[in-house]
Amino acid sequence: MDPQARIQELTQRLHHLNNQYYQHDISEVSDQEFDHLLAELNQLEKAHPDLAQPNSPTQRVGGTITKQFATARHRYPMLSLGNTYSEDDLREFDERVQRGLEGAPYSYVCEQKFDGVAMSLSYENGELSQGVTRGDGTRGDVVTANVRTIRTLPLHLRPGSPPEAEVRGEVFMPNSVFNDLNQEREQNGEALLANPRNAASGALKLQDSALVAARRLRFYAYSVLTPGRHFASHSEALEAATAWGLPVSPTWQRCANLAEVLAYIHEWEQKRFTLPVNTDGIVIKVDDLRQQDQLGLTAKSPRWAIAYKYPTAAARTRLNEIIYNVGRTGAVTPVALLDPTPLAGTIVKRASVHNANQIALLDLRLGDLVFVEKGGEIIPKITGVDLAARPADAVPVRYPQECPACGTPLVRPEGEAHYRCPNERGCPPQLKARLEHYVSRKALNIDGLGAETVGRFFDLGLVATPADIYDLPQRRAELIVLERLGEKSIDNLIAGIEKSKTVPFERVLFGLGIRYVGETVAQKLAQHYRTMAAIMAASAEALAAVPEVGGVIADSMALWSQQPENQALVARLQAAGVQLEASGEPPKAASDRLAGLTFVLSGVFENYSREQLQSLIQQHGGKITGSISKKLSYLVAGENMGPAKREKAVGFKVPIISETDLLALLPAIGDEPSGATSAPEAASELDDLFS
Template sequence: MPAGDATVDEDNPYLRTPPTEFEPLEDLSEEDAREQVERLREAIREHDRRYYVENDPIIADRTYDALFTRLQDLEDAFDLAHPDSPTRSVGGEPLEAFETVEHVAPMLSIDASGEPEDVREFDDRVRREVGAVDYVCEPKFDGVSMAFVYEDGSLERAVTRGDGREGDDVTRNARTIGSVPQRLHGDHPDFLAVRGEVYMPKDAFQAHNRERIERGEEPFANPRNATAGTIRQLDPSIVADRPLEVFFFDVLEASELEDSHRKELERFPEFGLRVNDRVEVVDSIDDAIDYRDRMLEVRDELNYEIDGTVIKVDDREAREELGRTARHDRYAYAYKFPARAEITPIADVAVQIGRTGRVTPVALLEPVDVGGVTVSRASLHNPEEIAEKNVNVGDTVRVQRAGDVIPYVEAIVEKDSEGHYDLPEHCPVCDSAIERDGPMAFCTGGLACDAQRRRSIEYYAGDDGLDLEGLGEKSVRQLVAAGLLESVAALYELERDELTALEGWGETSAENLLSEIEASREPPLADFLSALGIPHVGPTTARELAREFDKFEAVREAAETDPERLEGVDDVGETVAGQIHDFFASEANAAAVDELLEHVSPQESALERGGDALEGLTFVFTGSLEGITRGEAQDIVEAHGANATGSVSGNTDYLVVGENPGQTKRDDAAANDVPIIDEDEFRELLEDQGIDLE
C-alpha cells in the first residue's frame, strides 16, 4: 500500500509526559503557533487511537483535556482551523438540511434467518459455487450502518446507508464521534471507503435515558433508536453531547485491496479504525453455528446491542465470484437471535417528576419484546409497591403491558440484588426535598422545579388549560430549551423575532401563536383555575369553584385562610381542599401565580345556569372572537347545557372558527365531518335558541 502518515514521532512533546501549562498566546509568533498546532494534532490523534482502538491510554483524561483546549485556543487565535483537526469533534453551527449523496459502492443488506437449516443451506450454496471456504464470524450490531470515505488519509465524508445506493451526508455529525478518526494512521491506502456501525453503548444509553427522564423528556425506546435519532440531528453540537461509538467492519472500496476479509480487519487498527474483539475465523458451518450460540450466551454481558451474528466468506476472490442480488451480498448471511421476550434485567432506575410534583420511579431495562413491542422502561409505580415487590437494580424481572399499553414490572424472576430500591431524598431536577404522602412521594419544589414548571406550561396551554393551539409538548420543549420560557408567565413576554429565529417557526406560525396567547389574557375564571394545574383541580372542579366564589382572589383567599370553606363546594371535599390549600401556601407557587397575574386578568364567573337550549351539543372553538373572549363563549354555551371541549373528535357538533384559527382543529374537523362555522353563523345559531352572546 502507498505510504501515508508515518507512526507518530516519539519525540513529540505532547505524547508521553505533556505539559499542561503553556506560554501565553500573545507571546507566540504565527510560525510558532503553526508548529505547536501540528504537534498537538499529531499527539491528540495518537491519544485518540490509543484510547478508542487500543484501549490503552498513556495520559490522564485531564491532561488530554488540557491539550485539546490548547489546540482549540491556538486555532481560534491564529485562524488555523482545519477540516480534519481533532477539534472538529465539538460540533459547530447547525445545518439547514442534509445533502443526499451517492455511495462509492452499494451498501446492500444481508439475507437473514434464525433457523440453523437456512444457515446450512447458505453454506451448501457457497460450497457448490466456489468450493471450500473459511468464514469470518462477527457480531451483528444493532446500530446504524454508515459509510466512511477517506481520501489521502483524511475523512472526506460520512454517509448514512439510506436506500443502499445513496444516503445522507452526515459528515459534520460523524466528526463529533470520538472513535471516528479525522485522519488515518500508519500505511493507509490513498483512498479507503469503509463500512461501520454507529451505536450507543448500553451503559451510556441507560445513563442518557435516565437524564432524559429526570429532565421530563421522553426516553428513547432502545439504543438503536437513540443512535438513529442522534446521527440525524441538524445541530452537530447535540451529537457531540451524546455518547456514540463506532465499530468498523468492512471495506467498501479501496485504492488497493487485501485478498481476504480477515487481513482487512487486521489492518484496520493500524489505520486507527476500531474493530470488534469478538471476531473469529472458522473453517466449517458447524463452527459458525457454534459461534452464534456462544454469542447468544454472552449477549447480555456485552456493552453493545447485537441481534445475531454475521457469517462472511473470507476470500475476496470467492466473494466476487458469488456476486450479489439487487438487495443482498451473496457471500454473507446473518444468523439472527430470537427476540428477548418479557423477561429482562433492570439496568437502572430513574426518577420522573410529574406536573404536580409526584415522583414516579421508572425501571430502565435491557430492551425486551413485550407483545411485539420493544420495551426499555417500565413503571415501578410508587415506593410502597417497590418495597412490596422487593425490586432493585440488577434484578431480572417479568415485564407486562397494562391494557397492552403501559409497561410495568409484574414480578421478580431472579433476585440478584440486596434489598429494594430507595428513592433519593432530594429531587434530581431541583434538589428540593422529596416527601412521602402515603404510598406516594412528591417533590416539594413546586413551580421552582424545572420539571414541574415545564409540565405546568404544557398543562396551562393544553386542552384542560387555556387551550393555546400551536403550543403543544414539542413546542414547549423547544421554547424551554431555547431559554424563552423560564415560567408560565414568560408566555406573555414572547416576541415574534424570538420565535421566527427557531427551527420550524415561520412568520405565520409565530403570529398565530402570539394571537392565541394575546386572546388568553382575560380567561374565564374556571379555565384559569384549571390551567394552574392545582392537584385534583381539573375543568369540572374548577367550574364548581368558579360558581361558588365568582372571583379568583376569593378562591385564593379561601384556600389560604379558610380551607374548610372549600370543602362545601361540590366536587371538592376534604382531600381536594387540602391540595388547593397546599398549592397556594407554597411560596414558589404563590410567586409564580403573582407573576402570571401581571399579564392575565381572570374574569368573573359567568357560569350561572341559563337553561338547556343547547343540551346535547358539543362545541370546539379556535381563533379569536370579536367582542368576546373564546373562554366567555365557552362559558355561555355550557351555561345553556352544551359541552365545550378543547379538541375536535367524532362527537363534536360544531367547530367555531374566529380570526387566526389553528390549522390542526380545522384538519380534525374535516377528517371527522364536523361542521365548521364562523362567528356570524355561531351568533345566528345562538339567537335561534334565544341566547344573547353578549
C-alpha cells in the same frame, strides 16, 4: 514557534491522546493537561482560521449547524443481508456456497450483528472526508459533521492506509449511555427513548453537532472497500483496519467450516449480553474476497453472506406485585415484581410496566403468568399475559389514586401518560431525588457526597434542599458521631462542598432539577442570560425565544422562578458562594443596528438555520420573542411557515419579511459597528419594502 507548526504538533498530539484514551483505555496525561492542549489549539485556530484542519480535534465537540442534510450516492451500494433464525437455513446457505465455488476450499468470518445505524465513511489520503448514512442503499444523508463528534472514530488514519478507502460500520449508542439518557429524560418529565438504536439514529439526524457530541455515540468498523484489490480476504481487511486505528470489535472470528460457525453462534447466544452494545445476531461472510466475487450478488443481497438472528430474549414468569416509584419530578412509575427467571444472561426479578395505560392495555392481574422480553430494550418489559393460565383468584391491578410515599392525591396532566404527585415540597422521594440529582456527576459532582450519602443525610434530617448542603461544614460536630464517617471522610466531604462553589453556572442550573431543563437547555439559558437573576426575571415568552427552549420548557422555568420557595433557595445558594453567573466576558454586540426591534422567526430558511438567524439578530441588538403581538416589529418568514402565525401577523398589521430582507438590514461583512444604521433607520429601510 511558527503557528502552522504548532497547530500541526498539537493536532498530532491530541489525535494520539484521543486514540490512546478511547481505543485502549490509556490516559497518558491528566484531563487538565489535555484540556489545556485543546484550548491552546482552539485559540490558534481562531487566530489563524486559514490554518485550521477540517479534521482538527477541536471538531470533536461539535458546533456545526446544518439546516438540512445533503445526500450522496454510495460508490459501492450498501446491500441488505438475507436473514434466518434457523440453523437448517445456515446449512442450506453453506451448501449453496459449496456449489457456487465448485468444491474449492473456503472459510468464513463470523461477526456480531450490532444493533446500530449503518454508516459509510470515506477517507482520502488518510483523512476522514465524508460520512453517509445507508439511506436506501444507493443514496444516503451526508452527516459528516455529526460523525466527526464520535470520539472512538479516527479523523485521520495511521500510515499504511490506501489513498482512497470506504469504511463501512455501525454507529451505536452504548447501553450505559442510553440508560443515563433515559434516566435524565424521565427525571425531566420527557418521553423515554425506545431503545439504543433509535436513540443513535435520532442523534445522527440532529441539526446541531454539539448536541450529537453530547450523546456519546460510538462506532465499530466491519468492512473496508478500496478501488482495486488491496486485500486477499475479509479477515485481512479487518486486521488492516485495526492497524490503521479504526475501532473494530474484537469479537469477530475466522471459522474454517460450518461446524465452527455454529459453535460461534452457540458461544455468543448468552455471551453477547456482556457487550456494551445490543446485538441481535451473527453475520457470516465467506472470507476470501475473490470467492465473494465469484459467488456474486442478487438484486438485494450478496450470495456470500447471511445473517443469523437470535430469537427475541423472552421468558414466562409470575407477576407477584406492582410497586410504584416516585421520581424527582413526581412521576409515579409502576415496576413489576416477578418470580426470578433467567433472561438474556441475567436473572430477572423486575420488569417495566411503563404507566397506567400499559397496565390497562395488558389487563394485568396479580398472580398472572406474564411474558417478559428484552429484545432491543435494556430494561425487561412485560409484553403479554398467558390468559389460558390465569388463576381464578387473580387480582386486577388498580393504579393508586394517592401518592404511595406521602398520600397526596395524584394528578395526571393533560396529554401525559404518567400520574404525578404534586406535593413537590413535602414528598420525601422527590426531595431526596432532587438532592441526589444536585450532587450527581453531571451537576455539582460533589466529592464525598454521593447519592447514598446525601440520601442518608436526608433521612437523618441534616439536609432537605441543595442549600442545606452548604451548611454541613458548620455541622461538623454532628457529622463526626455518625457511623461510617471518619474524620478523613468528613474532611473530604467539606473540601468537596467548597470545591463545588467553582462549578460553572450552567451545571448549577441543571443541578437544580427544574422540570424539562436538561443539560443542553441549561447551557443555552446560561449562555443567553448569563445570570440566574436574569433567567428568573424573564417571562415565559422571552424564555421561549431562546434557541433550544420551547414553550413547555419556558412555562416550566417561569413557573419555577415565580415560586417563593425557589427564590429563597437561590438566595441561599448565592449567599453560600455558588456560581450563579456565567464566567468570562459576554459576547460583544456586533452593532446596534437592530436595537429596539423585536422579531419572530417561523419556518425553514434557505441560507441559515433558525438558531443562526436568532443569534445574528441578537448580535446586532435585536430581540427575539416567541409570539406575535401588536408590539412585534417583524415576522421573518421561511418556507413552510404555519398559516396561523401569518394570519395573526396580518391581523396585527405586522410586516412579514423574508430571510433576504432580514440580512439586508445587517451591516456588510467588514463594516464597523460605529457606522451601523440606527434602529429607526433600519426600520425605515424595511418599511420601504412594504410601501
